[in-house]
Amino acid sequence: MRIPCPVCGPRSVSEFTYEGDATVTRPALDADADAWFAAVYQRANPRGPHSELWHHMGGCRSIIRVERDTGTHAITGASLVSPHEASE
Amino acid sequence: MRYSLSSLIANTLNGHKSWPVAWRKAEPRPAYDAIIVGGGGHGLATAYYLAKEHGLTNVAVLEKGWLASGNIGRNTTIIRSNYMLPGNTHFYEWSLKLWETLSRELNFNAMVSQRGVINLAHTPAQLDAYARRGNAMRLAGVDAELLDRAELARRVPGLDLSDGARFPVLGGICQPRGGTVRHDAVAWGYARAADRLGVDIIENCAVTGFTFDGDRVSGVETTRGAIAAKKVGVAVAGSTSEVMRLAGFDRLPIESHVLQAFVSEGLKPFLDTVVTFGAGHLYISQSDKGGLVFGGDIDGYNSYAQRGNLPVVEDVAATACAMFPSLSRLRLLRSWGGIMDMSMDGSPIIDRTPKPGLYLNAGWCYGGFKATPASGWCFAHTIAKDEPHPLNAAFSLDRFRTGALLDERGAGATPRLH
Structure with missing residues (x-):
């Protein structure tokens, strides 16, 4: 599997670290326990299109949002995550 | 037919022409006392122990493909019980004890x-x-x-x-x-033993939906028609999230x-x-x-x-x-x-769900094969008694909410690290 890094071009999956479901957002610090439970533990885990984060550790070290099909491994898009978004 | 030295000799002399089929190709009936979704090792073992330990024989196992086409035939066949956390140790040790007598128990090597x-x-x-x-x-x-x-x-x-x-x-x-254990034989042995006790094993029957009477489960819809059931247990390993979504569980810790x-x-x-x-x-x-x-x-x-x-x-x-x-x-x-159905703390889930009559067996990570006998044994108990056995009490679905995690590796909520 090769991931099309927006900075480096197509690179082997072995250069990247998987960071999981990109649709999960971190709750506010004062959010209740249910919100944290949902963000930390609960996942949709779909078979099919999946939006996910990959960290290009063995390359430009950017965090990338990848659109990938979990049933076929086909990748349909990859974009840089803005620094603001990544820190959330 | 009971497999024995004499049946082997008789069939050898006969040119192996009269071995009976190991289990029937059952057709779905309109209603069952309990349905197990998933005809892999855990599902077949659950059906066997429901019939054997709890006298519940009006049971169907629904398998979307052919019997044992998933992880029960795709693993590295290792069994062990070298765990450290109490919630895990006693469960896996019980599994190893069941392995030690399994061939005699099932009359299948x-x-x-x-x-x-x-x-x-x-x-x-x-x-x-x-x-x-x-x-x-x-x-x-x-x-x-x-x-x-x-x-x-x-x-x-x-x-x-x-x-x-x-x-x-x-x-x-x-x-x-x-x-190690011959993994295919585990599936075949449980299937044959469950079939002999009256369990219907229905292949090529994918579950496409669940039916509810209020909150309580009343049956499943399948590619071979609707089937009513008082209780439904789901044991589908890697497909857990997709199957449970059909029952209204959009997100799980898997x-x-x-x-x-x-x-x-x-x-x-x-x-x-x-x-x-x-x-x-x-x-x-x-x-x-x-x-x-x-x-x-x-x-x-x-x-x-x-x-x-x-x-x-x-x-x-x-x-x-x-x-x-x-x-x-x-x-x-x-x-x-x-x-693999990788759970958020590396330990499995064998529990009731918030919907009465619906039970979940999932989150086995790398370790599902060695757990097969105890998983079936505990899941059957949980379904039959509508409460977990002490051996699987720690494998609760709500432990992620309450914080009573069972994180043997200490890797936190990162499934890829367990």
């Missing part, structure tokens, strides 16, 4: 081989941790022994024990009662990941135990046909594809060669992938 499972240690700290684990196991009544290098050299002649090894081996821990496994060309006897690497992740044993059976880490990203990628193949092969340099020119015969 599962080829249970207690050849020992050895974990290698590569640092003094790791050896200390193994001593602690071994003591915890022995206090819980499980067998464990520490091995020094001389003993490892005697038991595993091919292992690189030199100081020049990439990660020099300092010692190890062995669970002598661990070993990610599905692909785990690859490998078989080499056949060798003469080379390894008569199971060995695991301690400085990476590899577990290896030799099958009765002579092939080396081994596996390593999951690929590490969400996948339902039942096939993995080459970096992990290379990593696993390199690890095998670091342990056994003499394997460097060995050829692989096959590799394949299975879909």
Whole structure:
């Protein structure tokens, strides 16, 4: 599997670290326990299109949002995550 | 027919023409007392123990493909109970005890081989941790022994024990009662034994929906029509999230990941135990046909594809060669992938759900095969009594909300690390 890094071009999956479901957002610090439970533990885990984060550790070290099909491994898009978004 | 020496002789003399089928090709009936979704090892074992231990024989097992087409036929066949946390230790030890008598219990030779499972240690700290684990196991009544290098050299002649090894081996821990089991025979044995007790095993029957009477489950919709049931148990491993979504559970503490496994060309006897690497992740044993059976880490990203990628193949092969340099020119015969239901703390879920009559068995991570008998046994108890057995009480679905996690590895809520 090769991931099309927006900075480096197509690179082997072995250069990247998987960071999981990109649709999960971190709750506010004062959010209740249910919100944290949902963000930390609960996942949709779909078979099919999946939006996910990959960290290009063995390359430009950017965090990338990848659109990938979990049933076929086909990748349909990859974009840089803005620094603001990544820190959330 | 009961399998025995006399039935074998009679059928041999008869040219093997009159063996009866091992289980019926059942057609779905309109209603059952209980339905188990998933005709893999855990589902078949659950149906067997429902009938055997709880007298519930009006039971159907629904399998979307053919029997045992998932992880029960895709694993590296290792059994062991070398856990440290109390919630895990007693459950897996019960599983190992069930393995020890399984062939007689099912009247089917599962080829249970207690050849020992050895974990290698590569640092003094790791050896200390193994001593602690071994003591915890022995206090819980499980067998464990520490091995020094001389003993490892005697038991595993091919292992690189030199100081020049990439990660020099300092010692190890062995669970002598661990070993391997013929995985297909486990599925066939449970299927045949459950069928003999009256359980309907229905293949090519995919569940497409659940029906409810209020909150209480009333049955399932399938590709072969609607089937009513008072209780429904779901044991579908990697497909857990997709199946439970049909019942209204949009999110679960599970990610599905692909785990690859490998078989080499056949060798003469080379390894008569199971060995695991301690400085990476590899577990290896030799099958009765002579092939080396081994596996390593999951690929590490969400996948339902039942096939993995080459970096992990290379990593696993390199690890095998670091342990056994003499394997460097060995050829692989096959590799394949299975879909693991990786839970958020690395431990499984066997529990009721918020919907009465609906039960969940999931989150087995790498460890589903060795758990097969106890998983079925505990899930059957949970379904029949509508409450968990003390052995699976810690495997609750709401532990992620309450914080009573069972994180054997201490990796936190990162499924790819368990």
